Amino acid sequence: MAKLSQESKNTDLILLKVATNEKEKDVLKYKKEHNFASPIFLEDDAAVSNAYGVRSRPQTFFINREGKIVGRALKEMDWTTKNMKALIESLLQEKK
Numbered sequence: 001m002a003k004l005s006q007e008s009k010n011t012d013l014i015l016l017k018v019a020t021n022e023k024e025k026d027v028l029k030y031k032k033e034h035n036f037a038s039p040i041f042l043e044d045d046a047a048v049s050n051a052y053g054v055r056s057r058p059q060t061f062f063i064n065r066e067g068k069i070v071g072r073a074l075k076e077m078d079w080t081t082k083n084m085k086a087l088i089e090s091l092l093q094e095k096k
Contacts, residue, residue, distance in 0.1 A: 002034040
């Protein structure tokens with residue numbers, strides 16, 4: 001996801017990472033070590049995780065321009081493969 005974060009800097013793609021029960025210093029260290037350009041939100045109460053039904057980590061959600069979940073991945077994936085880029089591009093092509 002860090003590579004995709006770098007590649008998507010000047011596009012309409014928005015990547016948000018949520019860290020549950022993590023210390024801010026550890027999250028900042030992660031961002032620096034992995035050159036992660038997108039925001040990482042800290043949550044102590046797992047409100048976001050609970051709202052999206054997250055039971056295991058990592059999970060990735062694809063949310064369209066209308067805020068509807070249109071896809072979900074239940075494991076770590078290489079988001080820079082040809083197929084993943086095609087999926088992301090198709091979502092970005094939706095009407096604004």
